[in-house]
Amino acid sequence: MVRRDDWAECETRAGEPGGELAPGEARFRIERLALTSNNVTYALIGEQIGYWRFFPAADGWGRVPAWGYAEVVDSAADAVEVGERFYGFWPMSSEVTLEPVARGRTVVDSAAHRRELPGLYNTYLPAAAPDTETEELLSLVRPLFTTAWLLDDYLALEGFRGAATVLVSSASSKTAAAMAWCLAQRSERPHVVGLTSAGNKEYVAGLGTYDEAVAYDDIASADVAGPVVLVDFAGRPGLRTAIGDRFGPEFRWLIGVGITHAAGAAELSGGAAAESEFFFAPTYLERRTAELGAAELRGRIGAAESAYVDAVARSWPIQRVAGPDAVRQAWLDQVAGHADPRGGVVLTFAQEPLE
Ligand SMILES: NC(=O)c1ccc[n+]([C@@H]2O[C@H](COP(=O)([O-])OP(=O)(O)OC[C@H]3O[C@@H](n4cnc5c(N)ncnc54)[C@H](OP(=O)(O)O)[C@@H]3O)[C@@H](O)[C@H]2O)c1
Structure with missing residues (x-):
């Protein structure tokens, strides 16, 4: 959790132990998240653009969102089953409960507090079986x-x-x-x-x-x-x-x-x-989706992204950060501008990075 008015002040807090899910909810274990300046910008413009509203926190505090992968560990929702994995927008936390509904090949978090926020951030893409190297790169890229x-x-x-x-x-x-x-x-x-x-x-x-x-x-x-x-x-x-x-x-x-x-x-x-x-x-993205159609646009961006990963990102050094204390330090380093532009930081709240 990060103080909304001073994002250098941050702490990790133990959440409530996961209780029984309400119908329509699913619990996700967050496996890996990319950390870049983009996340600091989310905190900086959290009020104006609404980034604090995705994952509510106690008064005066915020949970900074980040992109990465998570696995369903409990489900009372028709849209997802235990063991399924998704790429998308998560809080910097070890777990989160969403209200996923199916939309085409994707699922969308239908929680009331997210409905007004841009759809791109509420959409979760199914992920194949875990492949550490690819997922670390894609979380960043x-x-x-x-x-x-x-x-x-x-x-x-x-x-x-x-x-x-x-x-x-x-x-x-x-x-x-x-x-x-x-x-x-x-x-x-x-x-x-x-x-x-x-x-x-x-x-x-x-x-x-x-x-x-x-x-x-x-x-x-x-x-x-x-x-x-x-x-x-x-x-x-x-x-x-x-x-x-x-x-x-x-x-x-x-x-x-x-x-x-x-x-x-x-x-x-x-x-x-x-x-x-x-x-x-x-x-x-919404404008180009309307002009080109979602499938065409996804195809064009996906092809370019694959070429970029193969030509450039595959050689990036990845710094793996594991455990709450190390995550906190990585956040502070990013805020202070000490992060090296070469490669990228991928974090998890688990004590050991997932292999
Ligand atoms: N508008 C949008 O829709 C949109 C979408 C995606 C990203 N963005 C924004 O694009 C920006 C780049 O994000 P990124 O994740 O690609 O960044 P990144 O890879 O983490 O960028 C690192 C670079 O940012 C500069 N920098 C970072 N922290 C700094 C600090 N504390 N003081 C001075 N310079 C610092 C340095 O570049 P230099 O030395 O070269 O200045 C550093 O090498 C972010 O602000 C992000 O929010 C906007």
Whole structure:
């Protein structure tokens, strides 16, 4: 549990022992969860976007959601049976009780407190028999790659609004790096420049998917052609202003996506861009689902995701974190920005990681 007004304050608490389930409920044992900056952002915008409402907690506290895998350990619901496993959106906990109902090949949590929240987060996909390596990778890759693919799709549909350069902040983040990989698959696209912290510049340059890596402090002097679009994953104070100062009216378009640098005061206003917007993946996903059909869209994203896993993510070093104390420390490290962008953290509340 994390204090909603200070997410560096956190503790693990023993829950009530699981009692008898009401009709329609099922209990899931949560096996593995990915931890990235994305989860810190969930806490940061928990009030505005509603991330605290998925898994209610005691007054003033929140349970931060995370993506991963869980197994049904008790069921009084028709939709799921004991032993079935699902990928989806879980609390950072060892167990959770949902009210699953079948929807096509998936199940959806129909609990009243989640009905108003975006459907993407309430949908659980059946998982095959446990395969540790694949599930660890997919816990990390899937939520972020989907956003990356959708951003690439959106930029291309818009013809990049005529930009000569796509600037990408927090270029070392997994979502940004996956978007750059998607852009790199296109035969025609603008120059793609990764903006990053000085300490991550070498890493970003070595990814091979950005045409160039530039440290935040060098933006004023870097050799970058306008007009530019900024895809902003950082929300870093001063960055949008610095880009506005450098490019003037050629700062054509700003797409706000994330706030990895928001431990202080995030810069979330439009800056000096001619046009600016916030990109929310679930909303754009709904739009493209309506335009292309769910099966077509799932097929396109799934094919690209498989290619990305094989080409890039398979080689990621995975840091396995097990047990409540280690999970707490991993969360604090992530909040403090000490997490290494190479690879990823996968956690479980069990004392030993599942093999
Ligand atoms: N709008 C949407 O629908 C949507 C969907 C998915 C993700 N997102 C957002 O995209 C962002 C990236 O998420 P991710 O999970 O891909 O990130 P990640 O892989 O964990 O990113 C790590 C990078 O973020 C920066 N960073 C992290 N913590 C920091 C700190 N405390 N201080 C300074 N820099 C820090 C560093 O990059 P640099 O040194 O390169 O800056 C670091 O290498 C998040 O804000 C996430 O919520 C938004």
